[in-house]
Amino acid sequence: MFFPISHAHVSPIYLVVVGFLIGVLGGFFGVGGSFIAGPALRLVGIDWNFAVGTDLAHIVGKSVVAAKRHRALGNVDLRLGLIMAIGTIAGAEMGAQLIQALKRAGNVNFVVSVVSIVIYLSISTFMLWESWKTLARAKSRNAARKSGPLPPKSDESAFQHVTTAIQRWRIPPMISLPASGVTISLWIILLVAFVGGLCSGFLGGGAGYIRMPSMVYVLGIPTHLAVGTDLFEIIISASYGTFTHAIKGNVDILIALVMNTGAAVGAQLGAISTQYFAGPKIRLAFVPLPLIGAAIVIYTMFSGHKL
């Protein structure tokens, strides 16, 4: 099928299948999935600028579907999402400025590649350690009590002592988040959102791979709520990204609309599936995602191909 805006010939079935797969990942983990969608669009010959912009537009649609479903399941903290959107947009702008500075210095590709590999590997390693330790601790405790495995939607973390210490920093104004069961300083929320936005602007995509874990480990938000709230927040930040890319002529909305038809089913499937898994299991299953991102960056660094 010919898409006149990007002048690309792409099979709509391929776009629907890619949308479906990213929808499942997004609904289950609360990530945008740009580290897969971008390369998947490049693979069928769509120009890099269109791949990035169109992917953002598709992320908006997929996040609307998944966030609506998570909201119905009680997994979205609207107040937290709105506050985070402010920090994310500010961080994204700062990330974009950093990219411009690196472009002028002439070493943007190398620096961004190295930073992204370090971040992806650090997140995966840390989450593997934490979720493994949490599950092992729950297993040994349950064996002593002779009770069953972690019930679905339950949550605990081996990193809880650090989270509790962060929540004790009473820097005013303090924000109460009844939906998440947390009271925390506004500045800590904004800082977490700013770092997520910075990664989004600097490394590309929605940066759910850093925001979702940060919400769990730094803010102390239960995993299911972190997934749903991250998706809600992605709607706002990805809409902003879509607008800025669209006015630069980088968005083929027809491709995004086709991808979104597959994502609508996948995102709901992913969102519903979270109800059957305890928080640490969702975090353990999250571990391969940043590794895939790291593998793609390493491949592009050493092969010279831009996937």
Place this chain on the structure above:
Amino acid sequence: MGPRSKTAVRRTLRAFALELVIYAALVTGYFFAVLHFLGGWLVRLETRHIRVYAVVAILLIIGQAVVLEAVTTGLMRLLRGGRSE
């Protein structure tokens, strides 16, 4: 897994497969309608009024997502006898 839950899983999978078939038919019709009616207009908008195109693009993707979510939820409810999941 008990026999009752096995039956429930089988029923859910059957309903999901049926939902996918109905959804695929709806979406195929939708593709051609969108590309036929909106394709030319969007291309003109993108070349002549890029800012309007940017706003329309966001509205279209959000609007489609809301409608598709309602369609899939409605189909699920219909096929599973009043339960959405």
